Amino acid sequence: MEQRSLKVVETNKTFFTKITSTISKILIPTRIGFNGVMITLKRNSLTKSYNNYKVADKEKEEMLRQKYEDNYALYLEAIDKFIMDSVYNKVKAGTATNFEKGALEKYYYIVNLKDKHYLEYKYKKQEYLLRIDYETVSTMKKSKAVEAYKTFYVDKIETLYKGLLKNYSVELADSIHNNEEVYNKIFGTLENYILEILPIKMEQGNTDLRENYEKYEHTTIGKLDDRDKIIQKLILIDISRKIFVHSFPLAIVEKCYIHLLKELRELIVNSKLEAKRNTLYKTLFEVIEDYNVKVLSTKIYWENPKEREQYKKFYEKYEKVKEKKKEKEILFLKEEIKRLNVNRKKYIDIIEEYKKELTKRGVIKTIGTNIKTYTKLTYNKKG
Numbered sequence: 001m002e003q004r005s006l007k008v009v010e011t012n013k014t015f016f017t018k019i020t021s022t023i024s025k026i027l028i029p030t031r032i033g034f035n036g037v038m039i040t041l042k043r044n045s046l047t048k049s050y051n052n053y054k055v056a057d058k059e060k061e062e063m064l065r066q067k068y069e070d071n072y073a074l075y076l077e078a079i080d081k082f083i084m085d086s087v088y089n090k091v092k093a094g095t096a097t098n099f100e101k102g103a104l105e106k107y108y109y110i111v112n113l114k115d116k117h118y119l120e121y122k123y124k125k126q127e128y129l130l131r132i133d134y135e136t137v138s139t140m141k142k143s144k145a146v147e148a149y150k151t152f153y154v155d156k157i158e159t160l161y162k163g164l165l166k167n168y169s170v171e172l173a174d175s176i177h178n179n180e181e182v183y184n185k186i187f188g189t190l191e192n193y194i195l196e197i198l199p200i201k202m203e204q205g206n207t208d209l210r211e212n213y214e215k216y217e218h219t220t221i222g223k224l225d226d227r228d229k230i231i232q233k234l235i236l237i238d239i240s241r242k243i244f245v246h247s248f249p250l251a252i253v254e255k256c257y258i259h260l261l262k263e264l265r266e267l268i269v270n271s272k273l274e275a276k277r278n279t280l281y282k283t284l285f286e287v288i289e290d291y292n293v294k295v296l297s298t299k300i301y302w303e304n305p306k307e308r309e310q311y312k313k314f315y316e317k318y319e320k321v322k323e324k325k326k327e328k329e330i331l332f333l334k335e336e337i338k339r340l341n342v343n344r345k346k347y348i349d350i351i352e353e354y355k356k357e358l359t360k361r362g363v364i365k366t367i368g369t370n371i372k373t374y375t376k377l378t379y380n381k382k383g
Helices: 023-030 034-054 058-093 098-111 118-137 144-173 179-203 210-219 226-243 250-270 274-298 305-321 325-360
Strands: 364-367 371-374
Touching (some): 034 058, 034 144, 179 210, 179 226, 210 226, 226 274, 250 325, 274 305, 305 325, 325 364
């Protein structure tokens, strides 16, 4: 397709990026036109070939797979052609709405990824085109054809998301990339899956993750502060371990937890209000516990054997106090200080904040003006 000149703008620069659920508006002006008819024909052929491929026996599987992939390519080309022939021309003629301009800017932003981030471009362009047509399909009356398309759509989008997350995982392990940007892309992809795909799966009868979905949906209500966003990310990580196990490896999950801890430490250091600081500590303890129990306790390969032995000692202490809230939180703070002391100069501000919190809890006793001592924690052994 001819690449036509248009200013490339990233329309969504906020943390979570998603295509609006009303994107079907850009199809309405020409839905009954030639392009709309072609998309419908290609969609029907695609759905039929997808269903045939899924139930194929081994003898015909390869042939039907190739037919399905050919029909899929033709279907995407039809949607792509619609965008360029209809929406692009309206923008060029100055008759496009702000919505249509934004939709086309998003399209060109994705196209612009091709040279430097080809895999991301490949997955995101397919996702974008599929979403455009899905929003049209979702407005149709329920029928066997619509339900068959939804089955294909969920299956294909899941595959694309797995590819995106695998690609971001590789980028996160590569120090040449902007890690903050990659983290944002990871969490944005996970959020899109929860808000866009899980509701369809639940509608189809898959209720395994309903509780997780409702928990996350609850966090989207009202104005969100930085702590709320961290809680959202924590839920997203938890869900990712149930859906994207192979495309979102444990090593990357560990990096995401470390990233959340870093964000929380910065918020605690910069917090001026005690009430806000207390809520931040509550979230910190939740992240630390999840990180240690859900990630480190299941970690098999440790690059540093000494760190593994240190963790085993910590976990023994945790097992003794995990049902005792105050003792458990004190353990978490003392362990945090121990880990951060390895690079004390870098983390001096948060270390001092942790010490203040331990002093408030009576773990550190202040003698005179500057001298502090740690009280010794004892754990009752069950006989």
